[in-house]
Amino acid sequence: MADNWVRPYQPGSGRWVVIAWEAFALAMLSWATVRQFDLIGHGVRVVACLLAAIWVVGAWRVLQLGVYVSAEGVLIRGLLRSRVMTWREITGVRMHRTTHRLGPWEIESGRTVLLERRDGGTVNTELWEQGVDFHSRPTVFKAVYQEIRNRHRRAADST
Helix, strand or coil: CCCCCECCCCCCCHHHHHHHHHHHHHHHHHHHHHHHCCCCCHHHHHHHHHHHHHHHHHHHHHHHCEEEECCCEEEEECCCCEEEEEHHHEEEEEEEEEEEEECCEEEEEEEEEEEEECCCCEEEEEEECCCCCCCCCHHHHHHHHHHHHHHHHHHHHHC
16 A cells, blocks of 8 residues: 555644543543542652553544545544555445434434445545534535545546
């Protein structure tokens, strides 16, 4: 696979809100842990360093989240894992309207971009119209969708 992955959009400012929220939550966890176990001295430093390391790794992953494209395929970076798919594995790129059921009600949660695989399954791309990257930028969401479709179409035409 290619080493020249490009994210076809700029990350939204909402990612920094998520990172700040993580820092606040881990600071509260650290405070509660120190108080709960009556830690002093080295114990406080160990807890603080451990949670700071977790925050750094989590913040790095949040900044790297997203969909990257190259001439050979698509790289989908999630929070816990990444997935690479070649254009040959993908039969189509489509937009999907997501709804969730809550008892008798259906709650619409916006559109996502799905990749259709040769075996008939679909892969979620993590691109969500209401997500931190596109919440207030619907035209960017549509442009990214079109860019991925066009790259897939060009790859399919060249084979």
